[in-house]
Amino acid sequence: MKINRTVSISFVVLAILSISAHLVRAADDTAALYKTKCASCHAADGSGNTPVGKNLKIPDLTSADVQKKSDQVLADITEKGKGKMPPTKGITSEQAKQLVAHIRTLKK
């Protein structure tokens, strides 16, 4: 059944395409989420080089001090806040993890 095979191959190709499109979109979404929810304090590059950041003495997210902390610790802070950082409203634990993955990409 030649046609059947072509059909099933097309399905596999489609599935792969939609999964990779999804992954690309997820990364874009996370970068956008970081911009709207975090950059006002932490700066787009994570340096904390913003008026609020300087005011609150925000740690540089790209620094070794922050980067050496575990994903779990950073995700918890991202979700629940810490000290002068308020809890982040409207994100899921999954999104907190993705934001941590984004912070990892900012590492120097």
Ligand code: HEC
């Ligand atoms: C209102 C300003 C503000 C916003 C918005 C904010 N943060 Fe923070 N963040 C802080 C401050 C202040 C600290 C330092 C807290 C402390 O140690 O007392 C901090 C600390 C952190 C830390 C821990 C650094 C460390 O090593 O202790 C992480 C990780 C972090 N923020 C991630 C995020 C992410 C991701 C977002 C967006 C979802 C975000 N923050 C939004 C102010 C903010």
